[in-house]
Amino acid sequence: MKKLNLAKLVLATSLSVLFFNCEKDSEFTAETNQDAIAKSTAHVCIEKWNTNESKAASVKDVQWQPGQTIRVKFLNGSSYLQSKVKQYAVQWEDHANIKFEFVSSNSSANIKIGFGNYNNAKGYWSYLGTDSNNQSHSMHYEYFNNNTPDEEFRRVIVHEFGHALGLIHEHQNPVAGINWNKEVVYEYYQRTQGWTRAQVDNNLFRRYEASTTNYSAYDRLSIMHYPIPAEHTTDGVSVGNNTQLSTTDKSFIARIYPGSTTGGGKCDGVAEYNSNDTYSVGDKVTYRGNLYQKTANGWDNLGACDSTPNGDICAGVAEYNRNNTYSVGNKVTYQGNLYQLTANGWNNLGACGTSSATTKSNAVFPTLNN
Numbered sequence: 001m002k003k004l005n006l007a008k009l010v011l012a013t014s015l016s017v018l019f020f021n022c023e024k025d026s027e028f029t030a031e032t033n034q035d036a037i038a039k040s041t042a043h044v045c046i047e048k049w050n051t052n053e054s055k056a057a058s059v060k061d062v063q064w065q066p067g068q069t070i071r072v073k074f075l076n077g078s079s080y081l082q083s084k085v086k087q088y089a090v091q092w093e094d095h096a097n098i099k100f101e102f103v104s105s106n107s108s109a110n111i112k113i114g115f116g117n118y119n120n121a122k123g124y125w126s127y128l129g130t131d132s133n134n135q136s137h138s139m140h141y142e143y144f145n146n147n148t149p150d151e152e153f154r155r156v157i158v159h160e161f162g163h164a165l166g167l168i169h170e171h172q173n174p175v176a177g178i179n180w181n182k183e184v185v186y187e188y189y190q191r192t193q194g195w196t197r198a199q200v201d202n203n204l205f206r207r208y209e210a211s212t213t214n215y216s217a218y219d220r221l222s223i224m225h226y227p228i229p230a231e232h233t234t235d236g237v238s239v240g241n242n243t244q245l246s247t248t249d250k251s252f253i254a255r256i257y258p259g260s261t262t263g264g265g266k267c268d269g270v271a272e273y274n275s276n277d278t279y280s281v282g283d284k285v286t287y288r289g290n291l292y293q294k295t296a297n298g299w300d301n302l303g304a305c306d307s308t309p310n311g312d313i314c315a316g317v318a319e320y321n322r323n324n325t326y327s328v329g330n331k332v333t334y335q336g337n338l339y340q341l342t343a344n345g346w347n348n349l350g351a352c353g354t355s356s357a358t359t360k361s362n363a364v365f366p367t368l369n370n
């Protein structure tokens with residue numbers, strides 16, 4: 001499901017400072033979501049690129065270290081709004097091996113959050129991953145107030161903290177295959193946001209380079225996806241106003257921030273990939289929590305360094321939900337067991353609470369076809 005091409009890494013450079021800025025958008029309220037959030041004012045994020053080519057920061061380069069405690073502080077805002085950020089930001093902690101520590105406003109911090117009209121900032125936005133370190137104000141929530149619905153708090157806060165963990169917009173996933181009705185989209189964003197065609201190209205149509213990006217299979221349910229009305233695509237495909245972490249969001253963040261390796265994993269003693277080194281066939285490296293071995297044709301992914309975070313094969317894996325759409329490779333828990341979707345159905349990988357996964361053949365996942 002996740003694809004990493006290490007062979008391309010030597011070519012991967014030249015992404016520059018990423019800045020995610022979100023602006024008000026009131027037009028997506030015609031979306032088909034029945035829930036209350038769809039009826040409230042929605043906002044979409046835009047990316048602003050500082051095209052300083054000399055600063056070669058790639059999407060991969062902005063990830064935190066797995067296991068890192070990321071310090072977060074508030075620059076202003078009521079205790080109520082601050083409590084909402086604390087409440088929803090930590091949803092990522094359930095799936096990623098990172099920890100947010102909220103510190104006092106006079107402490108040093110990695111992520112620095114403003115609300116309302118702080119510093120005359122507009123919209124909702126966050127710098128990407130460790131780029132937050134370089135900013136005195138790295139994340140912003142303009143429109144929150146005491147009447148903001150909880151679902152909207154969740155949608156925006158989880159999304160912005162996704163950026164702060166290094167995640168890009170899902171519609172710009174290298175393998176996103178959205179059939180944009182481009183002239184309609186240009187007209188829409190010109191009318192509602194005042195965007196030029198170049199800005200629409202940048203914020204909607206441009207996809208990230210596969211070589212510089214860790215990415216999952218395209219996931220239309222991702223919290224990092226823009227809502228897309230059906231009339232914006234040539235095939236009538238639409239994307240709703242996603243307000244919570246999808247199954248792929250959870251599995252992907254667990255992949256790039258894998259659990260601790262204190263159990264003695266297969267990556268022990270293997271050095272992290274270094275683009276300045278020369279490797280021979282048979283050499284092994286670790287990269288973003290996975291073990292790779294050089295072959296004549298490139299790099300083989302030998303799997304996650306630690307597939308058993310916290311000593312439990314089910315740690316960080318969400319319960320099966322029949323309303324979700326799953327892709328091959330996705331894992332779920334179900335009735336106390338861990339399952340992984342294959343091309344032929346769900347494989348039972350063993351009981352939760354154990355520390356090693358063993359494939360049991362011919363397992364049947366009874367509710368899959370319901």
Ligand SMILES: [Zn+2]
Nearest residue numbers: 020045046163
């Ligand atoms: Zn965004």
